[in-house]
Amino acid sequence: MKTSDRQSHFYQQIYQLVRKIPPGKVATYGQIAELLGRPRHARQIGYALYRVAPDSDIPWQRVVNAQGMISHSPQRQGSDDLQRILLEQEGITFNSQEKLDLRRYRWQPDLLE
DNA sequence: ACGGTGACACCAG
DNA sequence: TCTGGTGCCACCG
Numbered sequence: 001m002k003t004s005d006r007q008s009h010f011y012q013q014i015y016q017l018v019r020k021i022p023p024g025k026v027a028t029y030g031q032i033a034e035l036l037g038r039p040r041h042a043r044q045i046g047y048a049l050y051r052v053a054p055d056s057d058i059p060w061q062r063v064v065n066a067q068g069m070i071s072h073s074p075q076r077q078g079s080d081d082l083q084r085i086l087l088e089q090e091g092i093t094f095n096s097q098e099k100l101d102l103r104r105y106r107w108q109p110d111l112l113e
Numbered sequence: 114a115c116g117g118t119g120a121c122a123c124c125a126g
Numbered sequence: 127t128c129t130g131g132t133g134c135c136a137c138c139g
Contacts, residue, residue, distance in 0.1 A: 029122080040121090040135090041136095044121090044134095047136065050119095063120080064120090
């Protein structure tokens with residue numbers, strides 16, 4: 001299997017898993033990578049989500065960094081600001097330090113799937 | 114082809 | 127807490 005095929009397959013796995021995150025819950029980049037059996041590949045999750053169109057059916061907004069914060073970047077062309085708006089619409093609140101409470105909102109995937 | 118870059122994470126101080 | 131350094135590895139010019 002070519003490397004490029006393995007990679008796009010990995011991206012599909014990422015999208016499929018992110019789709020399972022229910023409204024009002026979030027996962028971290030590292031958590032997604034680990035759940036897919038690739039610890040330390042958190043950056044790949046960011047790359048995969050970067051390619052997702054803002055109006056996609058993939059709930060890309062439900063993935064944040066390990067500090068419970070939205071990762072900002074000029075490259076995102078404002079989708080980072082949109083991310084916060086979408087999450088707040090789902091009932092998620094941010095504290096004065098722009099952080100959401102991971103203990104409260106972290107998605108716990110059902111192991112029996 | 115190759116080196117800089119980055120929607121990350123973790124650790125030391 | 128916060129900051130800086132390090133590990134990681136696909137992406138892109």
